[in-house]
Amino acid sequence: MNDVEYVLQTENLGISFGGLKAVQDVNLKIKKKEIYGLIGPNGAGKTTVFNMLTGVYLPTTGKFFLNGENLVGLEQEQINRKGIARTFQNIRLFNNMTVIQNVMVGLHNLNEYKANPFASMLRLPCHFEAERKMRERAKELLDIFGLKADRNNLACNLPYGKQRKLEIARALATNPTLLLLDEPAAGMNPQETAELMETIKFVRDKFDMTILLIEHDMSLVSGICDNITVLNFGVTLAHGKVDEVLNNPEVVKAYLGD
Amino acid sequence: MKSYFSNIKSNFKLKHYINYIAVGVALVLLTVFYYSGILKRSSADLITQMGFSIILAVSLNLVVGFLGELSLGHAGFMCVGAYIGAYLTNAISSAIPSKILVLIIAVIVGGLSASVFGFIVGLPALRLKGDYLAIVTLAFGEIVRNICKNLPFFGGALGLSTTPYGPSMFIPTFIILLIMLAVVQNLVRSKHGRAITAIRDNEIAAKSMGINVTYYKLFVFVISAFFAGVAGVIYGGFTTPILYSFFSYNYSIEILVMVVLGGMGSIGGSIISATVLTYINFVLQTKLSGDLAALKYLFYAIILIALVIYRNAPSLKKYREKFNLSNLINMIIKKFSKKEREEVGTVEWDRVPTKISTDEILSADFTVTNYKPDKPDKPDKSERP
Secondary structure (H helix, E strand, O other): OOOOOEEEEEEEEEEEEOOEEEEEEEOOEEEOOOEEEEEOOOOOOHHHHHHHHOOOOOOOEEEEEEOOEEOOOOOHHHHHHHOEEEOOOOOOOOOOOEHHHHHHHHOOOOHHHOOOHHHHHOOOHHHHHHHHHHHHHHHHHHHHOOOHHHOOOEHHHOOHHHHHHHHHHHHHHOOOOEEEEEOOOOOOOHHHHHHHHHHHHHHHHHHOOEEEEEOOOHHHHHHHOOEEEEEEOOEEEEEEEHHHHHHOHHHHHHHHOO | OHHHHHHHHHOOOHHHHHHHHHHHHHHHHHHHHHHOOOOOHHHHHHHHHHHHHHHHHHHHHHHHHHHOOOOOOHHHHHHHHHHHHHHHHHHHOOOOOOHHHHHHHHHHHHHHHHHHHHHHHHHHHOOOOHHHHHHHHHHHHHHHHHHHHHOHHHOHHHOEOOOOOOHHHHHHHHHHHHHHHHHHHHHHOOHHHHHHHHHHHOHHHHHHOOOOHHHHHHHHHHHHHHHHHHHHHHHHHHOOOEOHHHHOHHHHHHHHHHHHHHOOOOHHHHHHHHHHHHHHHHHHHHHOOHHHHHHHHHHHHHHHHHHHHHOOOHHHHHHHHHOOHHHHHHHHHHHHOOOOOOOOOOOOOOOOOOOOOHHHHHOOOOOHHHOOOOOOOOOOHHHOO
C-alpha cells in the first residue's frame, strides 16, 4: 500500500472531535517535487489535515506515510525531525528574537550543528564551531529570501510579506522533505502574491522540495499547483489536475452555492 | 587549550563581559576592604545577602524571563538547599577540618538535592501553563517548608543550628556568583538559549521546529533549582539557626519582584535590582526605629511602586545611557590604548534609522539634514546569539 514513489501518502485519514467528524477519509498522494494544493471553503478541515500531518492532532482513523514510513502517533518535534516542516495560517514567528535567530532555531536539530548544553556552558570549541556554521547557513537561507539586510531586526518589526517569507525560511532551515504551507498568500496584494509564487517555485527547484499548500487565492493555486484536492465539510470533493477540478460542477457549487 | 582561548578571544564582545567585570571588581575591592578592616561585620553580612539574592534572582530569571513560565516556589528550592547544606555541614565538619572544603561539598550536595526537586516541579510544568503552574509551584514551596519544619533532625520549629562560616562568607559567595553567571550567560547565549526563548515566544512554533520542549523545560527548571539550592546553602552558611519561616511565600514573591523590576530576560538588570532591593530592605530594617519600624513594609511598598513607575522615565534613561558601564569601560580602554582604534568593517548606510526621538519629530526645524541614521557600532550584530 505505502508506495515509496510518493513522498506523502495518506490513507483514510480522519479525525472526530466528540461526535463531530471534522475530517474523513482524506487520501492524498503527493509525488516528489510536486506542488500540491489543498483547497476548500472556510471550515472545510484543511488546517485540521495539516495539524494531523504535523502531530498537533492525533488522527482517529487512518494513517499517513512519509517516504513509506508511518508517522501516526509521533510527537510534533519527532515528525519535524522525520522531515515535515510547516508554516502557520496566523504567522507564528518568535517575535522577540531577531530574524537570523528565528532561522537558527530552525537549524537547532540538524546533526552538523551539534553541541550539547554543557559544551555550550563551558564554551568548548564545538560550541563555537556549531554557532559559526549555523550563522553561515542561516545567512545563506536569508539571502535566498531577500531577508539578509533585515537579519538583525526583531521578527515582529518586519512587514507582513517578509514575515511570511521568514516563516518559510525558518521551516526550510529544518531541512524537511515535505513543506506544508498554510495559506501563504493570505493578506498579500497581487504583486506580493506573484512574488510568492516565484519564491515557492524557486524553493521547489532549489531544495528539491515537495510542497503541500492550503490556499484561497485561486490565481496562486492555478498558477503553481500540479494537482489539487478539494475538501468540503471534511470530505474529499474532488482531486486531480487543477483545471479539471476547478471546472468540476460540484466544486463550483461548494464555493459559490447553487 | 590554545584553540579554546582563541575561540573566546575571537568572539569577545565587551558587553557580554560587563556582568563578570562588575562582579569581579566588586569582589576584589570588597576583599581588600575586608582585610584592611574598613568593612564592618554587618556590612559583610549585607554583601553576602546581596550575593545570594543575585544568585536567586538570576536563576529565577532563567525560568520567568527566558522560559516564560511563572514560578512562585523559588524559596522552596532555596529551603531544600539551606536545610540539606546545613545538615551536611554539621555532619561532616568534624571529619573535614577545612571550612572551605566543607562549604564546597555542601554547595554541591545542596544544589543537587534542590535540582532533584526542580525536576519534580518541572514535570507538571509540562502540562500546566501560566497561573496554574504558579499555583503548583506556590504549593510546592509551602509543602517543602512545612516538611522541613516537621522533620525532627532538621530541628523542628526551633530551626537548625550550625556554626556559621563567618563574615568572610561574601568571598566564596561572589566566586560562586561568578561561576553561576558564566553558566547562565553561556547557556542563554547559545543554541540552547535560543531554543528556550523560542519556547517562550511561541511554544507551538517551537515544537513544529523540532525543539524538544519537554527536555528544555525540565532542563531550565533543574538548572534554576540547582542555583536556588546553592543560594540556600550560602544563606545557611552565615545564618544560624535556619528558620523555616524565612522561606515563606513572601520571599518567593520578593525574588520575583527583583526579576520583574530588573527586566525579564535581563541578567544585568536582575543583578542591579537584587542588589538595590536587598540594600533597601536592609536599610529599612536597621535604620527605622520606634513606631516607624512597624511601617517598614509600607515604606518598602512605596519605594517599589516608585521604582516601577519611574524606572523607564526619559530623564532616568538619558542618565543611564550617559553613565553606562560599558561606555565607561570603553572610555578607560581608549585612554590606555595608545593606538587609535580603527573603525571595524564598513558602515551599513542602507539601514533604516529606527530611533528618532519624539522631540525631534515634533520640533518645527526638523529637516532631513539632522536625520542621522544610527551607525551600527559593530559591523555584524548578528554575532550576538
